[in-house]
Amino acid sequence: MTEKEKHTEEKIAEAAREVFIEKGMDGARMQEIADKAGINKSLLHYYFRSKEKLFNFVLSKIMSIIGSRLGVIMQEDVAIIDKVKAFVDLYTDLLLKNPFLPNFIFNEITRNPDGLIDRFSTANIKPGEFIKPLERQLKKEGYSINPHDFVLNLLSMVIFPVAGRPIIQILLFEGDSSAYKKYIVSRKESIVTYVMYALEGYRIKQ
Amino acid sequence: MTEKEKHTEEKIAEAAREVFIEKGMDGARMQEIADKAGINKSLLHYYFRSKEKLFNFVLSKIMSIIGSRLGVIMQEDVAIIDKVKAFVDLYTDLLLKNPFLPNFIFNEITRNPDGLIDRFSTANIKPGEFIKPLERQLKKEGYSINPHDFVLNLLSMVIFPVAGRPIIQILLFEGDSSAYKKYIVSRKESIVTYVMYALEGYRIKQ
DNA sequence: AAAAAGTTTGACCAAATGGTTAAATATATC
DNA sequence: GATATATTTAACCATTTGGTCAAACTTTTT
Numbered sequence: 001m002t003e004k005e006k007h008t009e010e011k012i013a014e015a016a017r018e019v020f021i022e023k024g025m026d027g028a029r030m031q032e033i034a035d036k037a038g039i040n041k042s043l044l045h046y047y048f049r050s051k052e053k054l055f056n057f058v059l060s061k062i063m064s065i066i067g068s069r070l071g072v073i074m075q076e077d078v079a080i081i082d083k084v085k086a087f088v089d090l091y092t093d094l095l096l097k098n099p100f101l102p103n104f105i106f107n108e109i110t111r112n113p114d115g116l117i118d119r120f121s122t123a124n125i126k127p128g129e130f131i132k133p134l135e136r137q138l139k140k141e142g143y144s145i146n147p148h149d150f151v152l153n154l155l156s157m158v159i160f161p162v163a164g165r166p167i168i169q170i171l172l173f174e175g176d177s178s179a180y181k182k183y184i185v186s187r188k189e190s191i192v193t194y195v196m197y198a199l200e201g202y203r204i205k206q
Numbered sequence: 207m208t209e210k211e212k213h214t215e216e217k218i219a220e221a222a223r224e225v226f227i228e229k230g231m232d233g234a235r236m237q238e239i240a241d242k243a244g245i246n247k248s249l250l251h252y253y254f255r256s257k258e259k260l261f262n263f264v265l266s267k268i269m270s271i272i273g274s275r276l277g278v279i280m281q282e283d284v285a286i287i288d289k290v291k292a293f294v295d296l297y298t299d300l301l302l303k304n305p306f307l308p309n310f311i312f313n314e315i316t317r318n319p320d321g322l323i324d325r326f327s328t329a330n331i332k333p334g335e336f337i338k339p340l341e342r343q344l345k346k347e348g349y350s351i352n353p354h355d356f357v358l359n360l361l362s363m364v365i366f367p368v369a370g371r372p373i374i375q376i377l378l379f380e381g382d383s384s385a386y387k388k389y390i391v392s393r394k395e396s397i398v399t400y401v402m403y404a405l406e407g408y409r410i411k412q
Numbered sequence: 413a414a415a416a417a418g419t420t421t422g423a424c425c426a427a428a429t430g431g432t433t434a435a436a437t438a439t440a441t442c
Numbered sequence: 443g444a445t446a447t448a449t450t451t452a453a454c455c456a457t458t459t460g461g462t463c464a465a466a467c468t469t470t471t472t
Contacts, residue, residue, distance in 0.1 A: 001420095018235060022316075026232035026233040029429075030431085031419090033259045039431095040451055040452080041430090041431090041451095042432080042450075043451080044431095045430085046450075050430080050431080051429095076409070100316060106370060107230070109372040109373055110372070111233065113371075116373065117376060127380075135326070149396050149400065151378075152366070152378070155366065156363045156365075156367065157359050157363065159370075160365060160366045161362065163366075166316070167311070168358065170333065171337075172333070172358070174333075193407075194407075195404075197405075201399075201400075201404070201406055206344025236459075236460060246422080247418080247421095247461090248461085249420060249421080257459095258460075334445090366461085
């Protein structure tokens with residue numbers, strides 16, 4: 001009973017996750033989620049009362065995962081460049097596996113920006129906790145860069161090329177899908193190099 | 207007559223632009239566009255036969271503007287760092303004025319990636335024409351960086367922070383809207399510095 | 413000024429969509 | 443094995459939404 005319930009609920013959550021991420025809240029259809037889960041549409045409403053409730057459930061789960069990963073990396077007590085490396089590796093892989101994720105997040109925060117603060121608490125994400133350690137570490141290693149710039153530039157370079165895949169693929173690779181993928185993987189290294197070179201310029205000479 | 211027609215058509219196009227950009231194709235409602243244009247819903251269909259036609263019209267216009275701006279900058283025969291400066295200035299302003307634009311583009315290319323190639327031709331955007339001059343210029347100035355990395359990192363750093371505004375604003379500025387805006391403006395300079403420092407590392411010593 | 417052509421409107425329609433409900437089926441409890 | 447409880451289904455509903463149409467109104471043409 002609890003076993004089966006878990007099974008159905010999981011199936012629904014998984015299907016909903018896929019559809020919502022690919023189509024967004026507005027584009028997603030309850031019927032499509034039901035079909036993908038191999039169940040009746042009424043059953044969706046039996047487990048999750050409404051589309052919105054289902055959506056919130058899915059989004060919360062995703063944000064928790066992303067947030068906790070980010071938190072772990074940012075709070076590790078290692079050299080800046082190792083943090084960068086860990087971050088780039090982890091998120092490149094995550095994004096390659098979930099190419100619709102960035103657009104989904106962008107879409108949702110645009111659609112409902114006011115709900116974001118609550119979502120952060122629900123997902124137990126505490127921004128201060130991973131900006132501050134970074135700030136300390138940059139100072140400790142003698143880099144005078146604004147930590148906000150540092151973290152935002154990094155996030156940008158990792159996430160944007162995946163979020164804008166179709167454009168990038170055409171703009172830089174004449175639509176060649178495998179060339180694009182190979183390139184994104186290669187960026188794991190080239191981003192780290194780029195950041196390293198940039199940081200060099202911010203080193204406080206003494 | 208032609209005067210009035212222009213007036214109404216323009217009003218519709220402008221209203222449609224606003225609504226589509228903010229809500230996306232799926233989220234936009236023909237009624238809302240009609241209301242915003244101050245006209246009857248039937249009139250929308252009189253000028254633009256269907257929602258899709260109206261959407262395509264709006265999107266094409268936007269892409270043409272963005273593309274032509276990019277083309278001009280990329281083909282100017284000036285030092286790399288001046289290109290970077292021009293690009294950052296122009297696009298930061300564009301994005302501050304149209305904060306929903308990036309998400310709109312992401313959304314659309316995700317929703318319908320196959321239509322993108324046609325849209326590029328319609329908007330008369332020729333990717334090769336602004337990648338190649340950049341490639342030459344980088345070589346000429348003795349930087350060994352992969353041009354793809356260079357251009358993508360730049361695009362990322364300019365666009366991402368605006369696309370992800372609600373998150374960034376909470377993550378870095380505790381939700382303070384004016385602090386966020388001030389910061390984005392300040393990035394006009396800090397991005398250029400960051401890129402300059404990074405490029406330094408790619409300089410071929412001789 | 414009459415006819416023709418173009419523009420605008422309100423009423424209406426069919427399809428899609430999120431959601432409900434009562435009955436049927438399976439499962440657990442006694 | 444009977445009763446109660448939980449799960450699943452099919453039929454149905456109300457609302458929303460893109461779109462149509464004929465009539466009314468304006469403007470242009472003759």
